Amino acid sequence: MPKRVDHEERRRAIAEALWRIACARGLDGASLRDVAAEAGISLGQLQHYFSSKDEMLVFALKYLGELAEKRIRTRLMGLAVPPSPRDVLRETVLEMLPLDEESRTGNLVQIAYFVRALHDERLRGHAREGVPALRAFFADQVRSGIARGEVDSSRAADAEAMLLIALTDGLTTYLLLEVCTPDEAKGLLEGHLERLFTP
């Protein structure tokens, strides 16, 4: 065998190049040649690591999700133990919003995938799969808040979870469009949680 190469690392580097292109020009504007150039490699080399464009797209999407999850997990590590449900929800949501440049790129790419998933059966599964888990996680936090007497027991945990996810997603949209400022979005979410966590 020739000089051994870490395949996964190369694939991740290519995926990151894809994100940069997708962030600037959209996912459909990212040709294999563009991605290869952005990654500083030849088209042939790219094809050596991804046998088709579709394979590259799916890999980059899964990698994107992994990184996002890791970012949230790391942020939650910084909370006091045991963390209050309210803090967990706030920090998670704030980490999901496009409030810094890195997160903005991630959300931009995520949305590009989302739109493509609406018309592509294969991608739809990947785009959908994370939602139920996130919703269950949020619902657990709300239930925990109810148990601690911080949330009114008349609240339906599952409904509140979906509400919070949808709100976060909507604010993400308007943050990306720059119709809404980061401070405003943060304020709206804080206010929403404030009302939720007041029996």
Next chain:
Amino acid sequence: MPKRVDHEERRRAIAEALWRIACARGLDGASLRDVAAEAGISLGQLQHYFSSKDEMLVFALKYLGELAEKRIRTRLMGLAVPPSPRDVLRETVLEMLPLDEESRTGNLVQIAYFVRALHDERLRGHAREGVPALRAFFADQVRSGIARGEVDSSRAADAEAMLLIALTDGLTTYLLLEVCTPDEAKGLLEGHLERLFTP
């Protein structure tokens, strides 16, 4: 002059063909030839009515917005006069959600435009322009609710308006992904308004 043709009507028919393609395959998957075929005309004829693809895209977007606004206006006509702010908000939001097939198509196309607008300066203006008006309209309704004693005076009308828009937008996303059922979305919005309109 030859057989006289209603230019605007032709352009609208072409725009509707574009929507059908965009709904099924995405906006980037809609070539001029595809749109022409869907509209039942030749490529040459299409180019006679739109001198460039960009012009066609912008026209179809503006037309889409006009139709959506008209649908909401018509729906609000059906309310009692004078309508209560709560009814106005509920009916407006329900009309915005992709709850029937026509609305689903509209939202699908709208989102396709939104994503393209994130990377296209010209489109960004068109995508943004409707938001402030909608927000002001919602804020007025909330203020009216406060004046009638139906909404707690501690609520900030402008913030509540943005909250409602973001929530609607987020629910739209998850309705399109079929992660959320229409009944569930309606229930969440009703619940949100219920809490808003209880002093």
Next chain:
DNA sequence: CTTATTGCCATACAACTGACTTGGAAAGCA
């Protein structure tokens, strides 16, 4: 050394894209 495997490259190719050109048919005005 030989040989097989792996990494990588340049090129080719068929399909498709948006834009443009040419030409002619249809219809009202002179």
Next chain:
DNA sequence: TGCTTTCCAAGTCAGTTGTATGGCAATAAG
């Protein structure tokens, strides 16, 4: 009847796309 304007069909063009292919260099196993 010309004549002009509007409408539209067909073809062409340069450029880009994803994919496939043939080959070369490096390296490790036999």
